[in-house]
Amino acid sequence: MRWTQTFIPTLKETPADAEITSHKLLLRAGLLRKLTGGLYTFLPLGLRALRKVEQIVREEMDRAGALEVLMPALQPPEIWQQSGRYQTARDVLFRLQDRARREWLLGPTHEEVVTTLVAGEINSYRQLPRNFYQIQTKFRDEIRPRFGLMRAREFIMKDAYSFDVTDEAAQISYRKMYDAYARIFQRCGLKTMAVEADTGVMGGKFSHEFMVPAEAGENEVVYCDGCSYAANIEKATSAAPKPEIRNQKSKTEKFATPGVLTIEALAKPPYNVPADRQIKTLVYLVESKLVLVLLRGDHQLNEAKLAGVLGTAQFRAATADEIFAGLGAHPGSLGAVASALERRTPFRPEDQKRAEPEFGVPKIYADEALRGATDMTTGANEDAFHWRNVSMERDIVVQQWADVRLAQADEPCVHCGRPLKIRRAIEVGHVFKLGTKYSQALGALVLDESGKQQPAVMGCYGIGVTRTLQAIIEQCNDQDGIIWPLSVAPYTVCITPLSVSPESEVMKLAEKIYGELTARGVEVILDDRNERPGVKFKDSELIGFPVRVAIGEKSLAKGEIELKPRAGTLMPVKPDEVADRIMDFLRA
Numbered sequence: 401m402r403w404t405q406t407f408i409p410t411l412k413e414t415p416a417d418a419e420i421t422s423h424k425l426l427l428r429a430g431l432l433r434k435l436t437g438g439l440y441t442f443l444p445l446g447l448r449a450l451r452k453v454e455q456i457v458r459e460e461m462d463r464a465g466a467l468e469v470l471m472p473a474l475q476p477p478e479i480w481q482q483s484g485r486y487q488t489a490r491d492v493l494f495r496l497q498d499r500a501r502r503e504w505l506l507g508p509t510h511e512e513v514v515t516t517l518v519a520g521e522i523n524s525y526r527q528l529p530r531n532f533y534q535i536q537t538k539f540r541d542e543i544r545p546r547f548g549l550m551r552a553r554e555f556i557m558k559d560a561y562s563f564d565v566t567d568e569a570a571q572i573s574y575r576k577m578y579d580a581y582a583r584i585f586q587r588c589g590l591k592t593m594a595v596e597a598d599t600g601v602m603g604g605k606f607s608h609e610f611m612v613p614a615e616a617g618e619n620e621v622v623y624c625d626g627c628s629y630a631a632n633i634e635k636a637t638s639a640a641p642k643p644e645i646r647n648q649k650s651k652t653e654k655f656a657t658p659g660v661l662t663i664e665a666l667a668k669p670p671y672n673v674p675a676d677r678q679i680k681t682l683v684y685l686v687e688s689k690l691v692l693v694l695l696r697g698d699h700q701l702n703e704a705k706l707a708g709v710l711g712t713a714q715f716r717a718a719t720a721d722e723i724f725a726g727l728g729a730h731p732g733s734l735g736a737v738a739s740a741l742e743r744r745t746p747f748r749p750e751d752q753k754r755a756e757p758e759f760g761v762p763k764i765y766a767d768e769a770l771r772g773a774t775d776m777t778t779g780a781n782e783d784a785f786h787w788r789n790v791s792m793e794r795d796i797v798v799q800q801w802a803d804v805r806l807a808q809a810d811e812p813c814v815h816c817g818r819p820l821k822i823r824r825a826i827e828v829g830h831v832f833k834l835g836t837k838y839s840q841a842l843g844a845l846v847l848d849e850s851g852k853q854q855p856a857v858m859g860c861y862g863i864g865v866t867r868t869l870q871a872i873i874e875q876c877n878d879q880d881g882i883i884w885p886l887s888v889a890p891y892t893v894c895i896t897p898l899s900v901s902p903e904s905e906v907m908k909l910a911e912k913i914y915g916e917l918t919a920r921g922v923e924v925i926l927d928d929r930n931e932r933p934g935v936k937f938k939d940s941e942l943i944g945f946p947v948r949v950a951i952g953e954k955s956l957a958k959g960e961i962e963l964k965p966r967a968g969t970l971m972p973v974k975p976d977e978v979a980d981r982i983m984d985f986l987r988a
């Protein structure tokens with residue numbers, strides 16, 4: 401390709417609304433342009449790189465035995481009603497109407513469509529296992545589209561769905577995808593870590609996310625250098641060091657704490673109660689019932705874990721008014737000491753009318769780190785009062801103990817005891833064992849070997865193809881621009897003649913090398929622009945072609961031209977050796 405024949409609108413200045421490096425570089429290198437927030441046009445170079453990522457994904461999915469299909473992006477709402485996600489995924493669904501005012505959805509994902517396909521086509525274990533995949537545009541009404549392709553309204557995903565008769569077979573399908581993902585990201589030149597991920601209400605061990613470590617990432621990963629443990633912070637566990645065991649003082653004691661509304665305030669004089677000696681009482685509304693969640697004062701709640709424990713993601717923090725109506729005190733003075741709660745029940749009927757929630761003694765969940773804790777301090781459920789000398793086991797009626805706290809850096813790893821680390825990361829892929837939720841709801845039933853009808857056991861596997869492309873740039877760059885891995889570079893070699901008049905020796909040689917490399921199957925761009933050398937060099941570095949061949953009069957007079965790998969040092973080479981040298985470099 402000749403530079404003047406394609407379209408590469410590089411920018412000197414960074415567009416104001418690009419916040420992270422990769423987003424800036426996508427725009428500055430002329431790969432991408434914004435239509436409006438969350439919607440982008442791929443320009444010729446960007447599209448070339450994108451197609452390469454897609455091709456790597458396709459080859460590895462094919463190699464793993466998955467079958468490529470293409471499903472409609474436009475979907476009928478009925479199948480979403482059948483699966484229940486018309487309600488639960490309501491927020492991300494783009495909905496539209498046809499001329500007859502019938503509703504349609506733009507697919508954010510395709511479990512419903514693929515399961516409907518399988519329900520109609522497959523009915524026996526003999527036809528399984530099957531894994532169908534596609535590379536297709538998805539639509540999501542994200543709360544906050546941002547960072548270019550990272551979180552867009554419209555993006556390209558590779559989504560695959562496996563169907564098996566048994567749980568064990570489903571685990572084999574899962575493993576195949578896990579291994580394929582590792583190869584895909586490696587071939588893309590990306591360093592990723594596979595981390596345990598939240599399985600939501602389903603539980604179990606079969607959910608992994610592939611993460612690209614990066615400050616710009618929206619996820620946090622907890623990992624251990626001592627062993628191979630790594631998990632999304634939503635899922636991560638850690639060992640909580642216990643505060644020193646103190647002798648339980650005989651009786652709980654109420655004391656006045658005027659103006660004290662926070663853990664920090666109670667930790668200060670004159671009270672001096674360390675945060676790890678306090679019980680934090682959080683109040684949530686779950687299906688219009690109040691529940692209390694107790695944590696140690698120095699710990700934070702992990703809402704994803706709480707969702708798993710509650711068995712639903714449909715809950716929210718109660719408002720101060722709801723809390724006061726239910727518990728008789730405001731946030732800052734709440735507590736779960738049994739006697740303080742019992743005082744409130746049965747609840748006065750007139751209060752029932754005031755607020756929606758149902759009252760009564762709320763269900764109490766307590767975090768495992770509080771087990772056996774004594775000599776604790778907590779709110780008295782009476783504004784401006786706290787209790788001290790509280791014993792978890794003696795004074796609080798816990799209905800369910802559970803791990804609901806957020807892991808923190810430097811806490812010991814539960815597997816090897818070394819201090820855990822936390823870093824930010826970009827999720828580029830996700831493998832997930834779904835079980836039978838969709839096959840049951842949408843009737844994908846198969847006869848097993850004994851002739852019994854079973855819902856197929858499913859897995860789903862997503863790669864954000866456009867996000868992966870941007871993650872590559874986020875990981876592979878320097879102050880001058882992108883450093884494309886060979887496998888996904890829009891062109892491999894950029895030939896930069898410093899004079900472009902057709903009669904010049906320089907340009908003639910450039911044409912010759914261009915012809916030679918092209919004939920050998922190398923993807924070459926010839927910078928035939930009549931521009932100053934500085935402009936050409938800057939652009940080729942900004943775009944990040946893996947190899948640059950510069951041809952100038954001065955060095956040519958010495959019988960040399962300059963070969964420079966984007967991330968390496970400049971090497972003078974003889975003109976008739978350059979093609980071989982480049983082939984060596986590409987093979988290495």
Ligand code: ATP
Pocket residue numbers: 509540542549550551552553554555557827828829830862863864865866867868
């Ligand atoms: P996230 O937590 O980032 O919103 P998700 O859990 O919603 O991701 P999945 O539904 O598992 O993502 O989708 C599969 C893959 O699609 C993700 O791993 C991610 O790489 C990509 N992806 C998801 N949402 C977007 C988006 N809005 N823009 C670009 N890529 C996305």
Ligand code: MG
Pocket residue numbers: none
């Ligand atoms: Mg999402």
